[in-house]
Amino acid sequence: MKKFLLTVFALSANLLAESYKVDTIKTPLEIAPEIGGLAFNPSGELVVVTRRSGIQIAKTAKDPNGFQWRSFSDDSLHNPCGVQVISDSEMFISQMAELTKVSDTDKDGIADSYELISNEFGLSGNYHETNYILPDKKGGWYIAVGTASHNGPTFYHTQGEYKHNGRRGRNFAAVKWKGWVMHIDAKGKITPFAKGFRMHNGMGMSPDGKIFAGDNQGDWRGTSPIYHVQKDKFYGHPSALVWDEKFVKEVSDNPLFYYINNMKQYEKDRTPAAIELPQGMICNSPGEIIFDTKGNFGPFKGQAFVGDIAGPRIVRLMFEEVDGVMQGACIKFVEKKVRTGNNRLVFSPKGDELYVGQTVRGWGKPSEGIQRISFNGEMPDSIQKVELTQEGFHITFTKEKSPQDLANIANYAVQSYHYPSTHKYGSKPMDRKNIQITKVDVGSDKKSVLIHVNSLQTKRLYQIDVKNTLASCLDQARAIYKINRLQPGTVVKEVKIEKAEPATVKLSKGKDKVTVTVDGKLFTEFIQGPNKPCLYPVNGPNQENLTRHYPFKKGVKNEKPDHPWHTGIYFTFGKINDIDFWNTRTGKDKYIKNVDLQTDGSKILAHNQWIHNDKKVLSDITEITFSADSKKRFIDYKVTLNADTKDLVFGDTKEGMMAIRMDPSFKVSGQGATVLNSSGTSGKGVWGKEAKWVSYNNIQGSVISIMDHPKNLRHPSRWHARDYGLCATNPFGQNSYTKKKLAKDPFTLKKGQQITFQYRFAFHKETNDKDSINKLYNSWTQK
Numbered sequence: 001m002k003k004f005l006l007t008v009f010a011l012s013a014n015l016l017a018e019s020y021k022v023d024t025i026k027t028p029l030e031i032a033p034e035i036g037g038l039a040f041n042p043s044g045e046l047v048v049v050t051r052r053s054g055i056q057i058a059k060t061a062k063d064p065n066g067f068q069w070r071s072f073s074d075d076s077l078h079n080p081c082g083v084q085v086i087s088d089s090e091m092f093i094s095q096m097a098e099l100t101k102v103s104d105t106d107k108d109g110i111a112d113s114y115e116l117i118s119n120e121f122g123l124s125g126n127y128h129e130t131n132y133i134l135p136d137k138k139g140g141w142y143i144a145v146g147t148a149s150h151n152g153p154t155f156y157h158t159q160g161e162y163k164h165n166g167r168r169g170r171n172f173a174a175v176k177w178k179g180w181v182m183h184i185d186a187k188g189k190i191t192p193f194a195k196g197f198r199m200h201n202g203m204g205m206s207p208d209g210k211i212f213a214g215d216n217q218g219d220w221r222g223t224s225p226i227y228h229v230q231k232d233k234f235y236g237h238p239s240a241l242v243w244d245e246k247f248v249k250e251v252s253d254n255p256l257f258y259y260i261n262n263m264k265q266y267e268k269d270r271t272p273a274a275i276e277l278p279q280g281m282i283c284n285s286p287g288e289i290i291f292d293t294k295g296n297f298g299p300f301k302g303q304a305f306v307g308d309i310a311g312p313r314i315v316r317l318m319f320e321e322v323d324g325v326m327q328g329a330c331i332k333f334v335e336k337k338v339r340t341g342n343n344r345l346v347f348s349p350k351g352d353e354l355y356v357g358q359t360v361r362g363w364g365k366p367s368e369g370i371q372r373i374s375f376n377g378e379m380p381d382s383i384q385k386v387e388l389t390q391e392g393f394h395i396t397f398t399k400e401k402s403p404q405d406l407a408n409i410a411n412y413a414v415q416s417y418h419y420p421s422t423h424k425y426g427s428k429p430m431d432r433k434n435i436q437i438t439k440v441d442v443g444s445d446k447k448s449v450l451i452h453v454n455s456l457q458t459k460r461l462y463q464i465d466v467k468n469t470l471a472s473c474l475d476q477a478r479a480i481y482k483i484n485r486l487q488p489g490t491v492v493k494e495v496k497i498e499k500a501e502p503a504t505v506k507l508s509k510g511k512d513k514v515t516v517t518v519d520g521k522l523f524t525e526f527i528q529g530p531n532k533p534c535l536y537p538v539n540g541p542n543q544e545n546l547t548r549h550y551p552f553k554k555g556v557k558n559e560k561p562d563h564p565w566h567t568g569i570y571f572t573f574g575k576i577n578d579i580d581f582w583n584t585r586t587g588k589d590k591y592i593k594n595v596d597l598q599t600d601g602s603k604i605l606a607h608n609q610w611i612h613n614d615k616k617v618l619s620d621i622t623e624i625t626f627s628a629d630s631k632k633r634f635i636d637y638k639v640t641l642n643a644d645t646k647d648l649v650f651g652d653t654k655e656g657m658m659a660i661r662m663d664p665s666f667k668v669s670g671q672g673a674t675v676l677n678s679s680g681t682s683g684k685g686v687w688g689k690e691a692k693w694v695s696y697n698n699i700q701g702s703v704i705s706i707m708d709h710p711k712n713l714r715h716p717s718r719w720h721a722r723d724y725g726l727c728a729t730n731p732f733g734q735n736s737y738t739k740k741k742l743a744k745d746p747f748t749l750k751k752g753q754q755i756t757f758q759y760r761f762a763f764h765k766e767t768n769d770k771d772s773i774n775k776l777y778n779s780w781t782q783k
Contacts, residue, residue: 204289574655
């Protein structure tokens, strides 16, 4: 089994602080540093190819402000995308329209010759058609010819043949060889090499001659891939096939519609990515790939780096060859210490510095220029590599760890999912599953572990999280491995679905609380919390904590002492007759108190009064029913509000109503949890949206699903669903949740009237996707 590692662009703060330094290089004021190519010439000078300021050359210095600059060419090039330096006076540059040899024939330091090598790949005039070159080490090149975008036009007069049927789709190939990797020999002869790319704005060659290309999330790209490029293979974007004469003649002259209507054939025909970079988590837009061949840039010799154009990061990719196919893992390497726009990369002649050329063309925050990352010789504390075994995953760290920490199975979590490739733009991770870790073997080197898992499948990504004390010193603690092939001899285990066994729910009433147990273990307690009744704590099926401890317990690790009115699970509202019962910080003038508490089998019956300035404003009757089996826990709230003293006006506010403040492990920001609603919206986008349910999933595999009953007023409700762990469903905030796009719509409950709301909290370990949560939802609402 042949193995090597690829590193993709994105550095962590810890890694940089200890082992790497980032400098921003000062460039001349008269140039626009939109970098299209970086290289070093034989004299050790940095060659910088720009979009509008020609070709600049610098004698480097330790001081980032001390570079000595000179102009090699002031002529503006046509969106240059790659450079190969041959000598101090010769270089090849790929422009949008052609591959050009630029030379200084009289050796005066100024370019005076621009020789066309090839322009047979066509030009439509669309801004999206990038052309990156990779030397083939035989005097020729591979050139990555990008497709055009629907966001820009094509010209009436094009370079090369134009096809009307190539103008279809979001990204298209109206002129020849768009969406292909072509080969150009030393004499300029161009031949097709591989097809089916979208915007492969960067390639790289491994030390053993393998070619890799990144591509961008978009149509036919669920997330950004890194491909192992091989001759005549199809890489999944159908637009390129209009220039495949055999396909057009024998299959279809409309490859886009052909594959939309034949997805099974599409999956059979396309070559999958060797690595996939989860969008928003690892990398958003990969650029140039470069390998560390000298080993002077830390413990990563043989690995490569690729820039994230749409994010401030570098990601490390760990490739290995399994059963003749390339695959492997990705992990962030540097993040936020570099700017966005990381388009082009080059190592210094010694190999201990990585230069980053930056430009942003509308896909992120404006950023341009050059930065330098220098290794100081200090060993970083990192996951060095991840390898697939017959049993699971072998993880090697760069530094020794405590054998006890390495052996602790609780210090690891594994999930799997996949990104489908369709004509739609991008995809969310689909069919997310929690993978059981059955065993951990510790290596004798105290730097490695073998994680045994109960399920390995091809065509899936496996997210491996290192946690707790073992993760405390790591610069990054998450790696994602893409399985294309299993190791030969792997026993494919039949995953047995364990049936849920009945469980016994018992309620025990004390003086001022009710304790709820499931099979003798604590589920939750109903208590009079600060200013209002609530359920706290809440434990899951495996006794995992699911709610934040603060304000009941202070100083708990990873908890922030914010919003002390977020108390477990509770029901309240922030604008009843302009009284804020939500933010009951003081409690002296407004609070909800329990005045009667009873139990009936598995049900709590509570009578509560809402008090303002020592006077009752309203009352409620709350019924809370508990149910469970061996795999799930349920809490059903039924709250009847009574306008027993006056008319009640429920104003427009985001602060309400049926709420839970979850354990910090459910934070989407920083803890890696995910959130999804019934409409398929995920992440921060769920906030303020209408939905039947909202469901959170932490990296440990616990899921909390909050559900709004169809009989509720203004169903489906809007959701005060934050990424830090608060989730509340609220029917009264349409103006607040839509940033005033919708008018305020207060609701009045007349004196003597009642209104009832019903909700369900489901605590489980089902897959957090629409199908699974809809089944749980329907099983509740269709009773």
